[in-house]
Amino acid sequence: MDFSGLSPAEQAQVTKIVEKRQFQGFLSMYGKLVEKCFQTCVNDFTSKSLSSKEDQCVNNCAAKFMAHSERVSARFAEMNADVMSGQKNVSG
């Protein structure tokens, strides 16, 4: 995001607000990821602890989500860079 048009005082305040939102964003992502992995991996309620299979699934789920999120982030950044430079690449 481009905040270069702002004064230093404004940028300092923006940084503070951005940090707060990043934390909120992290918590929200955490909650959603737990829900997603729980729904996907946990289907057996004959025991109150996670089975090793469930535990493995949850670990994979979290790892895979992070890989997914990073990939989307990379493509998203490329896309935005394309839009900014005005050369809209409609390919793929």
Next chain:
Amino acid sequence: MASLFGGGASSSSSNALNQERLDMALTEMDTVTDLFNRMVSSCQSKCIARYAEAELSKGESVCIDRCVAKYHAVYAAVGEKLKIRGEGQQQR
């Protein structure tokens, strides 16, 4: 939403806090963050079917790349429609 991805705020250099410009920048950031989060969760639903392994498969990776591109295309197409509708309403 005209300045989205465009970096509209560029002039002015006073050190005073300009709440209006600050709000604009944060609204823009929130909009992009929201778009990104929706994109992550949409493409996760569309492209990731199983969590038996932690790495993204080749197919999933390609799917994610295309998903991001298409999400952007839909974003642009819907924006275009809304713009036309907005212009039509202003003329009445």
